[in-house]
Amino acid sequence: MTTFLQALASFVLALTTTASAGIQDTEKPQTTPAAPKAALVNAPLKVLPLKVQVVIGRFQGDKKVSSMPYSLTLNGAPPNNHSSIRMGAKIPVVMMMMTNVPKDAPAGGPVQYQDVGTNIDCTATALDDGRFMLTVSVEDTSVYPDDQGAAKGNPSFRSFRVADTMTLRNGETTQFTAATDKVSGEQTRVDVTLTVVK
Numbered sequence: 171m172t173t174f175l176q177a178l179a180s181f182v183l184a185l186t187t188t189a190s191a192g193i194q195d196t197e198k199p200q201t202t203p204a205a206p207k208a209a210l211v212n213a214p215l216k217v218l219p220l221k222v223q224v225v226i227g228r229f230q231g232d233k234k235v236s237s238m239p240y241s242l243t244l245n246g247a248p249p250n251n252h253s254s255i256r257m258g259a260k261i262p263v264v265m266m267m268m269t270n271v272p273k274d275a276p277a278g279g280p281v282q283y284q285d286v287g288t289n290i291d292c293t294a295t296a297l298d299d300g301r302f303m304l305t306v307s308v309e310d311t312s313v314y315p316d317d318q319g320a321a322k323g324n325p326s327f328r329s330f331r332v333a334d335t336m337t338l339r340n341g342e343t344t345q346f347t348a349a350t351d352k353v354s355g356e357q358t359r360v361d362v363t364l365t366v367v368k
Contacts, residue, residue, distance in 0.1 A: 215247075215249075216245075216246075216247040216296075217245060217247075218245055218246030218247050218296055218366070219243065219245060219246075219366070219367040220243065220244055220245065220246050220294055220302065220364060220365065220366060220367060221241060221242070221243050221364075221365045221367055222241070222242045222243075222244065222253070222292050222294070222304065222306075222362065222363070222364055222365075223239060223240070223241050223242075223362070223363040223365070224239070224240045224241075224242070224290055224292075224306065224308065224346075224360060224361070224362055225237060225238065225239045225240075225360070225361045225362075225363075226238045226240070226288070226308065226310060226358065226359075226360055227358070227359045227360075227361070228356045228357070228358055228359075229356065229357045229358075229359065230354075230355065230356055230357075235356060238288070240255055240257075240288065240290055242254075242255060242290065242292050243367070244292060244293075244294055245294070246294050246295070246296040246302055246366075247295070247296055251293055251294050251295060252291070252292070252293045253291075253292050254289075254290065254291045254292075255288065255289065255290040256287070256289055257287050257288050257289075258285055258286055258287015258288065258289075258311075259285075259286055259287060260283040260284065260285055260286075261283065261284045261285075261286055261313060261325060261327075262281045262282075262283055263281065263282050263283070263284050263324065263325060264280070264281055264324070265280045265281065265282050284311075284325070284327060285311060286311045286312055286313060286327065287310075287311060288308070288309070288310045288311075289307075289308070289309040289310075290306070290307070290308050290309075291306070291307045292304060292305070292306050292307075293305045294364075297337070300339060300340075301337050301338065301339050302337070302338055302339070302364060303335060303336075303337050304335065304336050304337070304338060304362065304364065305333070305334075305335045306333070306334065306335075306336070306346060306362055307331075307332070307333035308330070308331070308332050308333075308346070308360055309329070309330070309331045310329070310330045310331075310358075311327060311328070311329045311330075312327070312328055313325050313326070313327055313328075314326040314327070314328055314353065314354065326353075328351060328353065328354070330349065330358050332346070332347045332349070332360065334346065334347065336362065338362070338363075338364040339364070340364065340365065340366040341363075341364070341365060342363070342364055343361055343362065343363040343364075344361070344362055345359060345360070345361050346360040346361060346362045347359070347360050348360075
């Protein structure tokens with residue numbers, strides 16, 4: 171009986187020792203090697219200053235009727251490779267004429283304002299061979315002259331909108347687009363010139 175109790179005591183002591191060791195191992199703080207701190211490197215911005223000239227010309231046959239140049243400056247690489255121009259005015263348009271009113275009544279009716287002017291957007295991207303890819307959009311709205319308007323006494327508006335992509339080198343000019351107005355017969359031509367600013 172004594173031998174059995176001694177064996178049982180030895181077994182219980184062995185279990186207790188193993189359990190204590192396991193608890194102590196789990197209570198030890200887990201140490202992991204410190205990760206190296208990543209070096210913060212600010213890459214320098216690529217500066218490629220460009221000037222883009224957009225000329226909107228109107229022609230009646232071979233005769234130049236008008237020429238409107240616009241210049242935009244931008245960078246040839248992100249993040250500053252976009253430029254915009256917004257130039258215009260608001261023209262009042264009487265929406266409804268009043269009839270059978272007394273002579274001393276105020277003339278006219280409700281007025282709505284129509285935007286006229288020119289909006290140009292340009293984005294440039296430098297290519298590996300020294301050329302630049304330009305994405306240009308042009309929106310131009312204007313008032314027809316009185317002798318060309320469809321409705322006499324009320325202003326008539328014409329609009330022109332185009333967007334395209336082209337590839338140019340320093341100093342090159344290309345005709346961006348050409349289109350003919352169905353009412354006036356005028357042809358609108360848009361020329362784009364790229365210059366790298368030294």
